[in-house]
Amino acid sequence: MEGIVLTVHSGIKESSKRRRHFLAKKTEYFWALTFLLPTLLALIVLRITPMISAIYSSFFIAYPGGIRPAIFSGLENYRTVLSDSDFIATVERTFLFNLVINPLQISLSLLVSVLMVQRIRFEGLWRTLIFIPVLIPIVGSSITWQAILQPDGPFNSLLVTLGLKPQLFLNSPQQSLQSITLIASWIGIGYWMMFLIAGLRSVPSEIYEAAEIDRAGPIRVFFKITLPLIKRQLLFVLVADIVANFVLFAPIQLLTAGGPESSTTLLIFDAYRTTYGYGSRNLGATKVVILSIIMICFVALQFSFLREKKVKEIE
Amino acid sequence: MFKKSNRSSKSIWAGIASLSLLLGGVVSTSSYAASTLTIPATDPDTTIKVLSFMNKADIQTVLDAFAKEHPTIKVDFQTVPFNDLQPTVDARVSSKSADLDVYWADQPRVSALAARGTALDITSAFSKYRSTFDASPWASGLYNGKLYALPIANSTQMLFYNVDLLKKAGITPPSASISDRMTWEDLVVDAKKAVDSGAKYGLLFHQFDRYYQLEALPVSKGGGIGAQGKGNLIPNVANKGWIDALTWYGKLFKNKISPRGMTPEQVEPAFLAGQAAYMVGGPWFLPGLNLSKLNWGVAPHPYFKGGKAATANGSWSLAINPYSKNQEASAIFLKFMAIDGGSGYIKYRNDPELAATPEAKKLYFAKDVFATPQGKQAATIIDYETSKTGVGRVQTVGYIEFETIMNAAFSDIRNGADPGKVLREASNKLRKAWAIYK
Secondary structure, three states: OHHHHHHHHHHHHHHHHHHHHHHHHHHHHHHHHHHHHHHHHHHHHHHHHHHHHHHHHOOEEOOOOOOOOOEEOOOHHHHHHHOOHHHHHHHHHHHHHHHHHHHHHHHHHHHHHHHHOOOOOOHHHHHHHHHHHHHOOHHHHHHHHHHHHOOOOHHHHHHHHOOOOOOOHHHOOOOHHHHHHHHHHHHHHHHHHHHHHHHHHOOOHHHHHHHHHOOOOHHHHHHHHHHHHOHHHHHHHHHHHHHHHHOOOHHHHHHHOOOOOOOOOOHHHHHHHHHHHOOOHHHHHHHHHHHHHHHHHHHHHHHHHHHHHHHHHHO | OHHHHHHHHHHHHHHHHHHHHHOOOOOOOOOOOOOOOOOOOOOOOEEEEEEEOOOHHHHHHHHHHHHHHOOOEEEEEEEOOHHHHHHHHHHHHHOOOOOOOEEEEEHHHHHHHHHHOOOOOOHHHHHHHHHHOOHHHHHOOEEOOEEOOEEOOOOOOEEEEEHHHHHHOOOOOOOOOHHHOOEHHHHHHHHHHHHHOOOOEEEEEOOOOOHHHHOHHHHHOOOOOOEEOHHHOEEOOOOHHHHHHHHHHHHHHHOOOOOOOOOHHHHHHHHHOOOEEEEEEOHHHHHHHHHOOOOEEEEEOOEOOOOOOOEEOOOEEEEEOOOOOOHHHHHHHHHHHHOHHHOHHHHHOOOOOOOOOHHHHHHHHOOHHHOOHHHHHHHHHHHHHHHHOEEOOOOOOOHHHHHHHHHHHHHHHHOOOOHHHHHHHHHHHHHHHHHHHO
């Protein structure tokens, strides 16, 4: 009898504990949702809805301007853009640009970050100087660079003083994309450096001390210790940098308008010009959907890379 | 396994979320109706929103005069940068917003604006004023026989020169007489001489790489305005006249007579700073020249030897948003700006701007800027060119694409690309861009 009473009693205790736990969980979810709501709403309104709207609108053909009614056309817009040799050239150019600019920016950021965590004089000053370009609005820095790179601008004056030939930079189809790369990297290197420095600082110093005892050289330490231990930050920078460079727009719009000879027409600029320049929203939406698919593939690749490494580490 | 796929789906959604900010296509499903606009006898009590690329300070005297004559109609004057005007109008009107009443419309774009449904049919209110305007500006507001915009100004181009730089190079200044119009071929020889004698630039175009100013070159060579056929939807930019004219243009930069990389905003200051021997520019430059200490002269716009004289023309018109809730008040504003007293816009502006009506032209030529000896010569040139040699920009519903593609082509030729190749490519691009209109 006593045993039964005890069991019942503990059963009641257990169930009320579970209820309390459930209620606590419920309250926790409620507050979590409340705090997340503004972000979720912003995500839905600013990102998910336009995305769906763009995908939807890419299946219609409409007279430019966006006022006259659109007609459902299935995949016609995709057929149109994918059979356009100019668009294919733009996609190839965008790929090539990203294949060059991302490794360049990340390796330079990493190099600068490694330098910045060494015991050097005026460390704060150097770091600030490298970071300053990030603080200047991109419109301002683009216009300044335009003045610097003018055919009769200060950069060419410097080249002439050094006995070199003046260059056309933004006015040459062979140099314009490199000039854009230079401007974007001048800003990007300082920005990504900050994330990598945070990563470098989080590596425990004992590991380096141990490596020193084992007489590992600096190059070996960098590749065997530093790089593996900042992989998370490095992968974040890699993904974010790729996304940023796929949608690099301001310097192109301001400085070259896609020229000369289409040499700086990247996908995002092409989509913008189609949508807002020509007023062909549906065709513009089609181009953005294609751009998004390419970017998602790139991002998914990065994420899968991160996952594989984690599994290996656990093994 | 579950975790793996969950994570990969998460990453895809993260990707979607981070990218979709870029996307914004909205499909419209209803059409707009034609208007039966009238101008009311009494002014409504309202505020109209007017969108322009002009600084408010430059037009304040005009707005003040409007407020005096129409005190119950307030004007909320909004300014966007020149290049953003069309996208802003497109964005506001296509969302069927009544948040815009009147906007500045580039005259060659009126056909496109009308066909797209971005401009209100104003025929019923303004067709009776046809004889008030010069023929060319009036025609720029027509599409399929209906009126969609009212011109408030016109323009032309002429040749300015720096007297001191020419003297230094031993060059006889060009004549201001229409009958002694210079050829481009002779001008280039003199411009080169000026550069060789120390001028930084031989010849500047105020609007390098813009069809507005460069159209006169192929037209003078017999190449036409750039398009032909029904609705001007067949590109005609790769013919001999165009290639020859643009080859001449490309050589200016190759031979260092004109600079690469200089933007339109930098041209007038460079001429005022005494850096250029010659500059092709518009009459809006006259007040600046008069105020400067530069020793300058003026001559008619050159032409190609054996070709015909041709000059740019056209300017801005005003159009009404078809979704405006203040269409009658907007019509009153349009009438004030373009018609009343010859043209309120021309009459009350401090800076003189070439008028689109004969009556306002009298007001225009009476301004102080034409009182100097060079000003008088400029007035004769302006009067002649606007009535005899002005060539309108191509009127087509595909003008917006045309201008974008051609301006890029001019820029490429300036940067050294082969004119024939660039123009053939531009022709192909136009064909593709215009396919939607056929």
